[in-house]
Each structure stands twice: as structure tokens, then as C-alpha cells.
Amino acid sequence: MGRTADRMRRRAVRGVNRVLLGTGVVLGTLALLAAAALAIAPKAHAAILASAMDVQQFPGATRFIVSVSGEPHYRAFVVDGPPRLVVDFDEIDFEVPEPPPGQGVITAFRFGALSGDAGRIVFDLAEPALLVRHVYLPAIGGQPGRLVFDIEPVDATRFGYAAVTASADASEAPHQAVPHPDGRVVVIDPGHGGIDPGASTAGGEFEKDLVLAFARRLETRLSTIPGLTVRLTRSDDTFLSLSRRIKLARAFGADLFISLHADAAPQDYVHGATVYTLSERPSDAQAAELAARENLADSVSGAIEPNHQEEVSGILADLLRRETKAFSHTFAERLIGALSATMDMNSNPHRSARFRVLMAHDIPSVLFELGYLTNESDAERLLSDDWQEEIAASVAAAVADFFDLDPPIGAEWLAQGTTRDRVQ
Numbered sequence: 001m002g003r004t005a006d007r008m009r010r011r012a013v014r015g016v017n018r019v020l021l022g023t024g025v026v027l028g029t030l031a032l033l034a035a036a037a038l039a040i041a042p043k044a045h046a047a048i049l050a051s052a053m054d055v056q057q058f059p060g061a062t063r064f065i066v067s068v069s070g071e072p073h074y075r076a077f078v079v080d081g082p083p084r085l086v087v088d089f090d091e092i093d094f095e096v097p098e099p100p101p102g103q104g105v106i107t108a109f110r111f112g113a114l115s116g117d118a119g120r121i122v123f124d125l126a127e128p129a130l131l132v133r134h135v136y137l138p139a140i141g142g143q144p145g146r147l148v149f150d151i152e153p154v155d156a157t158r159f160g161y162a163a164v165t166a167s168a169d170a171s172e173a174p175h176q177a178v179p180h181p182d183g184r185v186v187v188i189d190p191g192h193g194g195i196d197p198g199a200s201t202a203g204g205e206f207e208k209d210l211v212l213a214f215a216r217r218l219e220t221r222l223s224t225i226p227g228l229t230v231r232l233t234r235s236d237d238t239f240l241s242l243s244r245r246i247k248l249a250r251a252f253g254a255d256l257f258i259s260l261h262a263d264a265a266p267q268d269y270v271h272g273a274t275v276y277t278l279s280e281r282p283s284d285a286q287a288a289e290l291a292a293r294e295n296l297a298d299s300v301s302g303a304i305e306p307n308h309q310e311e312v313s314g315i316l317a318d319l320l321r322r323e324t325k326a327f328s329h330t331f332a333e334r335l336i337g338a339l340s341a342t343m344d345m346n347s348n349p350h351r352s353a354r355f356r357v358l359m360a361h362d363i364p365s366v367l368f369e370l371g372y373l374t375n376e377s378d379a380e381r382l383l384s385d386d387w388q389e390e391i392a393a394s395v396a397a398a399v400a401d402f403f404d405l406d407p408p409i410g411a412e413w414l415a416q417g418t419t420r421d422r423v424q
Contacts, residue, residue: 047091047117048072051144055100058150061132062104064123066147068092071136074147076168078130083159085123085131085151085168092119105129105151123151128159130170161251183227184403187254189357190215190232191261191294194239199264201379208237210382211260214370217388218260221396227405242356249363256331256399257365259357262382263290264374271375272346273339275332276367278325278359279352291353294367327364331402335366338398342390344371344378368395 052067073090094111102108102124111121133150154170162168190212192198198207215232222230231252233245240248249257263274282288336349346369358365370391371378381387399405 047093048089050092050094050096050111050119053096053099053111055103055106057104061150061152062106062129064106064109064149064151066121067144068136068147070145071138072147076131076134076149078159078162078168080128080160080163083125083128085125085129087121087123087149087168088114089119089121091117093117094119105153125151127153128156129153130159130162131168132170134169157251157253161247183229184255184405185229185231185253186222186256186258186399187231187233187249187252188215188218188222189245189249189257189259190234191259191357192239193234193237196239199262199373201373201383202376203379205373205379205383207262207264207373210262210373211370212237214382214388214392215260217392218258218395221389221392222399225396225400225405228399228403245357246360246363249360249365254360254363256402257358257360257363258395259355259365259367261294261367261369262378263369263372265372266374268374268376271372271378272344273349273371274346274369275335275339275350276355276358276369277328277332277350277352278355278365280354282353283351284348287351287353290369291355294355294357324361324364328358328366331364331398332366334401335368335395335398338394338401339391342394343381343387 048071049069050066051069054065056063056065072092074087076085076087078085094113096111099109099111105126106123107126108124109121112119114120129151131149132152133148135148137146137148139145152170158170162170190208192206192208192211194208196208198211200206212234216235219230219232222228231248231254233248234240245259246257276287276290282291332350336345339345340349355367358367371382373379373382
């Protein structure tokens with residue numbers, strides 16, 4: 001390229017950057033989000049030239065195509081208020097003579113340089129929308145390489161989840177819960193999972209598997225209560241970061257969050273169930289030690305949490321809602337009351353500490369330790385189907401009592417089977 005043409009191109013890029021700033025897209029804020037954005041393509045090895053763009057409308061989706069000289073390395077995320085889709089490229093030059101107008105869910109789009117060789121495309125969206133497909137098609141038969149994005153409208157809950165998790169991929173965002181019109185949403189969080197097994201019994205059974213089995217029983221039992229919608233943060237052996245568990249609870253519209261665990265102790269005589277609530281100051285040394293272990297789950301598993309600081313700041317006493325703390329404490333006491341008649345409780349059954357998984361300042365939350373896997377009697381009970389059914393009924397009774405829901409809590413209801421279909 002000659003010097004004159006190169007100067008013209010650089011002036012055009014600077015002009016596009018001014019347009020980006022003038023439209024209210026704060027580049028500094030987006031750059032911070034982009035640093036933690038979801039990587040969705042292989043890393044590039046050379047600068048890529050974008051030479052053409054096209055927008056096509058299909059039933060239910062809008063397709064955006066970029067003609068490129070090679071396979072780019074890019075990241076995509078969404079920003080709310082108003083809804084926008086942002087795609088950042090590590091190395092790209094834009095030489096698009098006649099960009100097409102927006103159509104479909106894309107009302108308009110802008111592109112230009114960020115810094116060095118990096119570039120960005122910003123899509124203004126007519127409504128919340130996410131990527132349902134993104135693929136690179138190599139050059140073939142004289143046709144240049146193409147980068148294809150299919151963008152499809154989604155509900156506000158799924159878009160909001162993607163916005164707080166630095167993602168633009170529809171497969172990463174949960175579907176919106178459909179609660180009873182006048183009902184409540186309970187989110188059950190089976191602890192650990194995937195690469196993080198948690199504690200284990202002497203026989204090699206893992207905490208992650210035991211609490212998932214109990215979560216499914218509890219889900220079934222809770223689903224028998226009219227006016228209650230039940231969701232699990234995980235339904236299989238999948239690792240979830242601590243912050244993602246909170247974000248899922250918010251995406252599901254949780255009115256109550258119950259995180260399930262099974263403890264371990266250096267002394268095999270320590271036994272019994274414990275219910276923990278959130279506190280900046282731990283109730284005792286044992287609670288502090290447990291919180292420290294549980295809070296290490298992400299680093300042990302190699303997880304990277306882009307919004308970790310945001311969640312941590314929510315726990316500070318000056319930001320935590322007093323009413324949420326009070327509701328959490330109330331549910332913990334009712335849960336302990338319901339459990340005391342059916343299971344062995346710890347000598348100090350209600351404790352508190354700074355658990356990161358309980359940091360949602362707007363959702364009443366408890367961490368329920370079912371027992372100690374390092375205690376032979378506790379481990380034997382935890383492996384019993386009958387015991388799990390009985391305890392699930394007691395927890396469900398406490399939930400119904402907390403929300404003042406029918407049917408009334410009594411021996412007849414607690415003794416009922418759990419054959420009713422689960423909430424889908």
C-alpha cells in the first residue's frame with residue numbers, strides 16, 4: 001500500500017474511533033470487560049485483513065459475514081443498557097469500502113482500531129440477542145475466508161446473565177426459569193463438581209457425587225409444593241466457579257439459595273450437620289477454616305473469574321442488605337428446627353463465616369453441610385437412600401414453612417412419596 005493510501009486509511013480508522021466514543025460506547029469500560037471476555041476462536045499468527053461485510057436476515061436470526069484474509073483470533077461479549085454485541089480481534093485491519101446497513105436484530109454496527117493491531121466491531125441490537133453460531137470458513141475456489149456470526153433474540157434473563165459473565169454465546173446462558181405466577185424460586189447448589197471432587201469418604205466416595213444425589217432428591221421433594229419453582233445450578237458432574245453459581249441464582253430469579261456440601265475434619269469423631277450463613281466475622285475458628293477451604297475451590301480447579309472483585313465487594317458490611325442477612329438467618333433457624341427431629345446435628349449447628357458462594361447480597365442464602373465424610377457414621381448415613389429421602393423431606397418442610405406455602409407441614413405430607421414429576 002502506498003504512503004498516501006496508508007495515511008487515508010489511518011485517518012478513516014481514527015474517524016471511526018471518534019464515532020465509537022460519540023455513540024456512548026465507553027471504550028475504557030469495554031476494554032476491561034474484553035480482557036475477561038470468552039475466547040471463542042483459535043489464536044491468530046499474522047495480521048488479518050477484513051475486506052468486506054454483509055448482513056443477511058433469516059427467520060428468527062440475523063447473519064453477519066466478514067470477509068477476511070485468514071482465521072482471526074477474536075472474543076465476543078455483550079453489554080446491556082442499551083443491548084450491544086462486541087467482537088474484539090487481536091490483530092485485524094479494516095478495509096471495507098462500502099459497509100452495508102443494519103437489518104434484523106442488528107440496527108447498526110461500527111468498526112475500527114483499538115490499539116496497535118487490535119480492532120473491534122460493535123453491534124447495536126434492536127433487542128437482547130446472543131450468538132447462536134460463530135464459525136470461520138476458509139478460503140476456497142476463489143472465495144475469500146469468511147467469519148460468520150448468527151445472532152438470535154433471547155429473553156432478558158439470558159442476555160443479562162451473558163452481560164455479567166463476559167460472554168456472548170447463547171449456549172453459555174441459562175434458559176429463563178418459568179415460576180408459578182405467584183410463586184417462589186428456590187435454587188439448589190450442589191457443591192464442587194467436575195475437576196473439584198471436594199471431600200471423600202474412607203471408601204473413596206466423593207462429596208461432589210453425594211451432594212448431587214441429594215440435590216436431585218431435594219429437587220423432587222420441593223417440586224411437590226404448589227407455588228414453588230426449583231432449579232439446580234448443576235445437574236451433572238460439571239465444575240462451576242463460585243461466582244457463576246451466584247450468577248445462575250440471579251439469572252433464575254432466586255428467592256432462596258441453598259448450597260449443599262459434606263464436610264471433612266482432621267478428627268474422625270467430629271460429626272453432625274451444620275447450617276452456615278454469611279458473616280464478615282466468622283462465628284468461630286472452625287467456621288473460618290471451612291470458609292477458607294471452600295473459597296479455594298476456584299484456584300484449586302484452575303478457574304479464572306473475571307468478576308471476582310465485583311462479588312467480593314458485595315460482601316462488605318456497608319453494602320450488604322440487612323434484610324437479606326435477616327432472612328438468611330431466619331431460614332437457617334427454621335432449617336435447623338426441621339432437621340433436629342430427623343438427623344444428627346452438630347453441637348453448634350448454626351455458624352457463620354465469609355463464604356464467597358453466599359455473597360449474593362440480594363438473595364437469602366445458606367450453606368448446608370450434610371455431615372462429615374470423615375466420620376464413619378455420618379458417611380454411612382449419607383450413602384443411604386432412605387436417609388437422603390428423609391432429610392430431603394425435612395429440608396422441604398423448612399422451605400415451605402419459610403415461604404408460608406401450602407400444603408401445611410405435617411406428618412402426612414412428610415411421609416408422602418416423591419413420584420410426582422420434577423419441574424422442568
